[in-house]
Amino acid sequence: MARENERVIDASSCVVYPGWVNTHHHLFQNLLKAVPAGINADLQEWLAAVPYPRLARFTPDLARIAARLGLAELLLSGVTTCADHHYLYHAKGTTETGDLLFEEAAAFGMRFVLCRGGALQAAGDHPGFANSVLHPESLDQMLGDIERLKSRYHDARPDSMRRVVVAPTTPTFSLPPALLPEIARAARGMGLRLHTHLSETRRYVDFCQEKFGMLPVEFVAEHEWLGPDVWFAHLVHLEPAEIAMLAETGSGCSHCPVSNARLGSGIAPAPQMAAAGVPMSLGVDGVASNESGSMTDEAHFAWLLHRAAQQVSATTVEETIHWGTAGGAGVLGLDAVGTLEVGKAADLVLYDVDALRFNGFHDMAIAPVAAGEPSKVRYSIANGRVVVDDGEIPGLDLDELRRDAREGVRRLL
Numbered sequence: 568m569a570r571e572n573e574r575v576i577d578a579s580s581c582v583v584y585p586g587w588v589n590t591h592h593h594l595f596q597n598l599l600k601a602v603p604a605g606i607n608a609d610l611q612e613w614l615a616a617v618p619y620p621r622l623a624r625f626t627p628d629l630a631r632i633a634a635r636l637g638l639a640e641l642l643l644s645g646v647t648t649c650a651d652h653h654y655l656y657h658a659k660g661t662t663e664t665g666d667l668l669f670e671e672a673a674a675f676g677m678r679f680v681l682c683r684g685g686a687l688q689a690a691g692d693h694p695g696f697a698n699s700v701l702h703p704e705s706l707d708q709m710l711g712d713i714e715r716l717k718s719r720y721h722d723a724r725p726d727s728m729r730r731v732v733v734a735p736t737t738p739t740f741s742l743p744p745a746l747l748p749e750i751a752r753a754a755r756g757m758g759l760r761l762h763t764h765l766s767e768t769r770r771y772v773d774f775c776q777e778k779f780g781m782l783p784v785e786f787v788a789e790h791e792w793l794g795p796d797v798w799f800a801h802l803v804h805l806e807p808a809e810i811a812m813l814a815e816t817g818s819g820c821s822h823c824p825v826s827n828a829r830l831g832s833g834i835a836p837a838p839q840m841a842a843a844g845v846p847m848s849l850g851v852d853g854v855a856s857n858e859s860g861s862m863t864d865e866a867h868f869a870w871l872l873h874r875a876a877q878q879v880s881a882t883t884v885e886e887t888i889h890w891g892t893a894g895g896a897g898v899l900g901l902d903a904v905g906t907l908e909v910g911k912a913a914d915l916v917l918y919d920v921d922a923l924r925f926n927g928f929h930d931m932a933i934a935p936v937a938a939g940e941p942s943k944v945r946y947s948i949a950n951g952r953v954v955v956d957d958g959e960i961p962g963l964d965l966d967e968l969r970r971d972a973r974e975g976v977r978r979l980l
């Protein structure tokens with residue numbers, strides 16, 4: 568029986584999961600799915616062909632449409648927390664696009680972590696910037712904006728709805744190495760976490776070894792970028808010694824297997840990292856290199872991929888769900904999130920398993936991941952608020968969003 572101000576939700580034919588925690592995304596890429604110039608390209612060619620030539624064209628209104636589209640897609644796959652690695656920053660650009668991400672996430676009722684990206688060095692070595700007319704920010708510009716964002720949005724509590732993270736785009740390309748420790752100290756001085764891309768491709772590792780004489784994890788260790796307050800996207804190419812360093816320091820991983828496969832980057836040694844004790848999480852990565860923003864899809868793919876590449880004991884469905892929920896909350900430091908427990912924040916998602924394809928399951932709990940897409944969210948609750956209600960996002964005009972997205976794609980062609 569519902570008491571006053573309470574509501575009874577019919578969960579018959581549903582399984583209940585903790586809300587998914589997506590730890591690596593680039594929401595602006597939601598208007599750059601399957602760009603023909605990049606569909607068969609590797610990471611380096613793709614960066615130069617798809618996102619970078621268009622960065623300056625992302626006006627705040629386009630960034631807002633992309634964010635709205637991306638957040639809606641995440642929400643309808645069961646995500647209640649999203650960390651977005653946002654790097655639409657350059658010397659003459661607006662910083663407004665970071666703020667509007669918080670606004671859009673708040674409108675949907677989602678937990679949002681802004682990983683404030685950007686570069687401090689031009690072209691030259693940077694595979695993306697080399698092909699753009701943009702000028703990188705100065706250190707003062709970047710840190711000044713991070714301080715502003717921190718005072719305006721950052722909430723350090725374990726059930727926080729808003730966090731700011733310091734996240735230069737790529738440590739080996741985006742800035743002079745001498746600035747890495749300076750940035751890490753500034754972040755820690757502000758009580759902010761650190762995030763960046765690392766060891767995504769073989770070429771990335773070779774570049775680091777040739778230029779700095781070190782493996783990428785050794786390179787970041789040398790520059791004060793390891794610790795329980797740091798997590799890295801990708802970590803595809805790792806030596807056993809690097810896995811040990813990540814585990815010893817508690818540095819986390821955002822495993823993005825679909826994007827890594829799509830770009831031919833390789834298969835991250837996720838089972839080995841997990842076995843060594845590296846904090847693991849899942850990220851869908853930008854959908855310009857995934858074409859889907861679904862965490863159940865990501866977990867499904869992770870479950871199968873490592874079995875195909877290694878052996879059947881490499882991954883279980885339960886483990887990939889753990890990476891995508893409690894694991895993600897762990898790397899983000901959102902300790903009140905990620906599990907279904909009394910006393911924790913109410914972030915939960917109800918998957919409808921009434922569809923014909925789910926009938927016949929002996930273990931219904933794993934069905935939304937084991938059966939792959941589509942898995943329909945009937946209800947989703949974030950921080951106690953119903954954010955998907957009977958399969959729909961309250962207040963979202965889907966026709967308007969579709970029109971805006973079509974117009975956005977036309978403007979970015």
Ligand SMILES: [Zn+2]
Pocket residue numbers: 591592593652764800852853
């Ligand atoms: Zn990324």
